[in-house]
Amino acid sequence: MEIEDHPNLDVFAASSDPDTMYWHEAMKQPDANKFREAASKEVKSQMDMGVYELIKRSEVPEGERIIPSVWSMKRKRHILTSMVYKWKGRLNYDGSKQIKGKDYDATYAPVVGWTVIRLFLILVITQGWVTQQLDYVLAYPQAPLSRPK
DSSP states (O other): OOOGTTTTHHHHHOOOTEEEEEEEHTTTSSOOOOHHHHHHHHOOOOOOOOTTOOOOOGSOOTOOOOEEEEEEEEEOOOOOOOOEEEEOOOOOOOEEGGBBBBTBBBOOOOOOOHHHHHHHHHHHHTOOOOOOOOTTTOOOOSSOOOOOO
């Protein structure tokens, strides 16, 4: 069977996003400088909020582990024109390198389920309420920073 005749090829092509990449891939792009700026903005924002702090390796207490991190880079495009309007950089810890009980205790992240969203929208319609969409910048890393003792 030729690749062109593969029945799942359309699904694969639809789920591939050439605008989402890791740091090393972004640095090979013609707009690498925009990704660098996005990464700088991300670090500055997290440092300003007090949820991220740069420390020298020599200052890491003996016996404490350094958990590697990875950059997830993304171009944001206008839906109608496909023109890039924003470059995003998100610093993520490599969770596969963490040890439960040492590096973390809980893995729960509160999210809203679709059933609740649908119920809310039904209430909006039946009660004549008005809705508005908003986006929180740096919504996830809102916890205060604590350094190992």
